[in-house]
Amino acid sequence: RSSDLVINGQEYSFEVLTTEEHMLLITELNGSVISKETIIPTIGINTKIIYTNSLPKEELYFTLNSGGTELEKTTIIVE
Numbered sequence: 853r854s855s856d857l858v859i860n861g862q863e864y865s866f867e868v869l870t871t872e873e874h875m876l877l878i879t880e881l882n883g884s885v886i887s888k889e890t891i892i893p894t895i896g897i898n899t900k901i902i903y904t905n906s907l908p909k910e911e912l913y914f915t916l917n918s919g920g921t922e923l924e925k926t927t928i929i930v931e
Contacts, residue, residue, distance in 0.1 A: 855911065855927040860904045866916050866924055868893045874923075876900060877915045878907065886912065904930045 868874060871892060878887040886907060891900070902914070907930045916924040 855929050858902055858904055858914075858928045858930055860902075862902050862904075863899050864902050864914065864926075865897055865899045867897050868918070868923075869895065870918070871895060872918055875917045877913070877917060878928075879913045879915065880908075881911060881913065902928075 871894065874891050874893050876887075876889045876891060877885060879885050889900075891898075909930050911927060911929050914926045914928045915922055
């Protein structure tokens with residue numbers, strides 16, 4: 853997996869195939885949840901803005917889940 857450097861207000865885009873409820877999670881590498889947001893996406897490309905000012909300055913996971921299944925997982929580095 854690659855790591856992406858993330859700055860406050862940066863956009864993150866992802867593609868979904870259903871309009872079912874999805875969850876965006878930001879977690880520490882040990883699995884502790886820092887942020888959890890439930891979204892109802894549109895089919896196709898969706899874009900969210902990541903606000904990092906309240907996040908710890910470290911390497912974190914940014915994960916997209918649906919129905920308990922991990923769809924995407926990206927390592928982000930907050931600066």
